[in-house]
Amino acid sequence: MTLRSRVRRGLAEARRRLRAAPAAVDSLARTTVGPLVRSAAALALVSAAVAAPAGAQLYFGQNLVQYDRLDWRVIETEHFLVHYYPAEKEAAYDAARMSERSYARLSRLLQHQFREKKPIIVFASRGDFAQSNVFGDLGEGTGGVTDPLRQRMAQPFTGDYRSFEHVLMHEMVHQFQFDIFSRGRAGANLNTIAQVNPPLWFMEGMAEFLSLGYDHAQTDAWIRDAALNGNLPSIREMTERPDRFFPYRFGFSLWQYIGQRWGDESVGEIMNAVPNLGIERAFKRELGLSLEELGDEWKEAMQLKHLPRVAQLDRPRKFAQPLLTQRKTGGIADLYIAPALSPDGKYIAFISYGNFLRGEVFPDLYLADAQTGKRIKRLVKSTTNTDNEELRQLYSQSSFSPDGRYLAYTAQRQGKDVLYLLDVRRRETVKRFDLPLEGVLSPTFSPDGKQLVFTGNVGGITDLYMVNFDGSGFRQLTNDRFGDMQPDWSPDGRYVAFASDRDTDFDVLRLAKWKICLYEVATGTVTELPNQAALNLNPQWAPDSRSIAYVSERTGTANLFLYDLDAGEHYQLTNVIGAVNSQTEYSPAITWAHQADLLAFVYYEKGTNNVWSIKNPRLLKRQPYRDQPTTPTVAAGTPGGSALPTVPGATGALSPATRDSARRALAPALPGAVAQSAAAPDTTPDSRSLYRNATSGFRLSSALPGTTARPGTQPISVTALLDSAALALPDTARFRDYRYKAGFQPEYIAQPQVGYGQNNFGQGVFGGTTIVLGDLLGNQQLAISGAVNGQISDAMIFAGYTNLARRLQYTTGISQMPLYFLGSAPDIQNVPGGFIVTDNLQRFVQRDAFWRALYPFNRFTRMELGARVTNIAQSIVPIETFYNQFGVPVQQRRGGSRNGTGATMVAPSFAFVRDNALFGYTSPIMGQRLRFEVEPQIGGWQWVNYLLDYRRYDPILFNFLTVATRFTSAITAGRDEGLYPKYIGRPDMIRGYNREPYVEGCGAPGTSQLNCGALQLFGSRVAFANAEVRFPLIRRFDLGVLPIALPPIDALVFYDAGIAWTGQAPTGRPDIQTQKPSLTRPDNYDLRTQRFPLRSYGYGIRFNLFGFAILRWDYAWPLDTPNRRPFGTWFFGPSF
Secondary structure (H helix, E strand, C coil), X not given: CCHHHHHHHHHHHHHHHHHCHHHHCCCCCCCCCCCECCCCHHHHHHHHHHHCCCCCCCXXXXXXXXXXXXXXXXXXXXXXXXXXXXHHHHHHHHHHHHHHHHHHHHHHHHCCCCCCCEEEEEECCHHHHCCCCCCCCCCCCCCCEECCXXXXXXXXXXXXXXXXXXXXXXXXXXXXXXXXXXXXXXXXXXXXXXXXXXXHHHHHHHHHHHHHCCCCHHHHHHHHHHHHCCCCCCHHHHHHCCCCCCHHHHHHHHHHHHHHHHCCHHHHHHHHHHHHHHHHHHHHHHHCCCHXXXXXXXXXXXXXXXXXXXXXXXXXHHCCEEEECHHHHCCCCCEEEEEEECCCCCEEEEEECCCHHHCCCCCEEEEEECCCCCEEEEEECCCCCCCCCEECCCCCCCEECCCCCEEEEEEEECCEEEEEEEECCCCEEEEEECCCCCEEEEEEECCCCCEEEEEEEECCEEEEEEEECCCCCCEECCCCCCCEEEEEECCCCCEEEEEECCCCECCCCECCCCEEEEEECCCCCEEECCCCCCCEEEEEECCCCCEEEEEECCCCCCEXXXXXXXXXEEEECCCECCEECCCCCXXXXXXXXXXXXXXXXXXXXXXXXXXXXXXXXXXXXXXXXXXXXXXXXXXXXXXXXCCCCCCCCCCCCCCHHHHHHHHHHHCCCCCCCCCCCCCCCCCCCCCCCEEEECCCEEECCCCCCCCCCCCCCCCCCHHHHHHCCCCCCCCHHHCEEEECCCCCEEEEECCCEEEEECCCCCCEEEEEEEEEEECCCCCEEEEXXXXXXXXXXXXXXXXXXXXXXXXXXXXXXXXXXXXXXXXXXXXXXXXXXXXEXXXXXXXXXXXXXXXXXXXXXXXXXXXXEEEEEEEEEEEEEEEEEEEECCCCEEEEEECCCEECCCEEEEEEEEEEEEECCEECCCCEEEEEEEEEEEEEEEECCCEEEEEEEEEEEEEEECCCEEEEEEEEEEEEECCCHXXXXXXXXXXXXXXXXXXXXXXXXXXXXXXXXXXXXXHHHEECEEEEEEEEEEEEEECCEECCCCCCEECCEEEEEEEEEEEEECCCCCCCCCCCCCCEECCCCCCCCCCCCEECCEEEEEEEEEEECCCCCEEEEEEEEECCCCCCCCEEEEEECCCC
């Protein structure tokens, strides 16, 4: 999760909802609009927006659907409250043990202790995680998230414990960071975080370093690639352009360098100094270097570390041919992942982006020619498709049937993973398997095409499963706690090869890296291939079923390897400069076409993920691979900063045996560590550099230089702590397990305002505040808002409760809102010394009790139901102003109120909403929005509100040229429809008419219509249409050398037309007249009895104010005013 989202979430979570409040006023069917004189109704609207269900608080908006009813429980440990539900109980207890172990590691590394127990929320699957009411659906690329306000961490189980613990520890680092900023009190000192504004490389890079240490081949590949291509960034570039320099990799490498040079405990010292000193001064104090100097020395060290090794490595063109590249295949970016070759080698399916100008901006499933790389067609559209809400891409790949006719793939649908069979030629889904599993990954066909094997997730634990082609015969093949991933069925049908962490010791949770295993179909026996080191994944069978290709990091770089079952030997097929690697180190990257003997692989180089192909890949087999001890590279960066020469012939990698012995020899003893149980040693190669010590030769970064260790203490070591499996590992018998009970805590508190005023309409004390409370899971909210302006009878009150825990979400509450309108013409009375002007204000106090619910069908479509009881009390409030003989106001007072007639009504409502619009920087740029609503008003006043609002956004050139159209009609029909007229002169409805004059007595016989232009903007029935052509002016504009940039700016041209009229005047109200609408201006037009569409055209500009608000300016020519004089209007809010 990006830092920007984390930091802003705490300060802006409620404000985000508040900013959505203006959309609620778009509902013309329920909004009273008039010449409001004095009201703080916005405060109540704000509270209503906060408390409404997700989506219901918006006029439009997409849905966060609660597909599953989760019965939450809590595991209470010494430092954490782990929230889980029964389906994931076994895995959740393991997660609780990992949490305490991670805390023991990080508290030593960061030299900080929690003073309160931190919440952790775990989900059994990615689909369940997407239903979080705290964080929403963040996409498959987000493995976990932590918010600074309540320091709660949430993440799903990914199918194997090792990657899960990495994310757990990564997010826990953020909990420590936020706790250090808040001085041990969650939610405190959020302004300090905003002021320091720690960059992403600082926060995310530190979290990666402390959770992974020095052993991460993918990061080494990224840095080696950047060093080779002259793309190593300065720290300033990392700060300003995290979109270009991925902070998880470049920031990670920078922290590795700091730990290697100054010792790992320097990380905690810097972190603890930052809240008081800021980023620059903290580094200067702790390291003695400015950020610029640190960045220069890091870049030099990375070049010395990685470049000497490049001469011994190969580029893929030496043994392969490019297949899927931006030049050959097209697309927005060089990102082609999850490849799957057809058995005959003619076609390749892959996930990528399409044509930007056509709006193909989401990762979809495509088909290309496997010989030329030319993209043929899009097979599956995701994200905006309710049947394929999200393609599984990080840990899964598709698979062709043996005859090449069908393609099996997995995608998320209605909150869970679904296995699909697609007819490739017709692009039609022929079968959808809704299986009793929370996750489904990596389907593979049997050689006869009658069965499929795949990875299934139940309760956060993955196993192998099988199903027949027709959907029958579903059964589980493996049943254990190990992660069983990426299966591939052998051509002879005897075995299923898969990746698994079967060396894991669950007693002490020593988590093994993936190795290649074989499942014998006939007997169910599982065998692990011998002599595997490091991370091994993505097995693919050779056509003869006698060898298996796979990806391995045993050389310190992800390369292609081959295991020969007859010889019992491993062979290294490639020795690349970049990496055989997809999006993550666990993502599938290779595919083998059996009939064509063609292998394709994803290759990382120059910041791209392209696909290359190898014909007859077994020809690359040379001698059996042996782990040879090598002399490590000596990097620059010893204390003093001098560069040391590189040992001739060094490869920069230690053999597994050498690294393991060195690690155990140099790792210091850890307080509290207990004896480890016998488990397979971690034999991952160590590609980090050694440092020369003046007194003891070489040292690993796991041991601090002797000069920096405190007397009587052991130096802190990231490597040693990460190796300490049993460190502080608790006994589960000490945990408390109990049912989760919602407890409300502040989510947002508005700054209270209190004051005293005289000689105003309020006369006395005024002020108010808003408080929003919520439970930890975000399932329930309570909003309370109040404001007073002079007297209690004018108080504005709102109290609302929202429940989001189920698919049917609802809000209920009460409110009181006073509204003031200008009444009749003022009375003037001469008195000694001057005269008194009495303004008679009509005062309405609206009191509501309401219930509103929504039922989402999917992410884009929902039904809304509601009921509201309203009481309106009416009175006349005289405001007397005394003027002296010179016409200067001297004194003002409020007279006694005179009660008028009131009414009580009941209003049930129904609405159907669909919204799949995609937003650009300032407005929607693609998709459609529809709202249809009916609300009858029954009681003292009677009418029926009908609302139809349809909006469409057609990209001519995606994100460059969009045609936006809207038609809205809000009809109030019935006996009393004229009592509450609507107004269409707002700048977000019909532009160019918000300056129309309105004087007292408009509509009376003899009154000039030139002074009553605003009258034709009012009516109980309105209809208007808008058309805009939108295009960008500025996307990014840096202001010279200053570290600031102009926000995105869009422009548009528009044409508006709209009409307002009243169809039936209420009985006993001669001041309200009906009007007859027509399409053109009638001859001898009388606005009192006739109406026609008012038109305008013009242009406008939209400013995105750094993601917090949209500022708009429109310059309009009104076509139906007497002078047609154009003018400009400033307004807040996005375009329709």
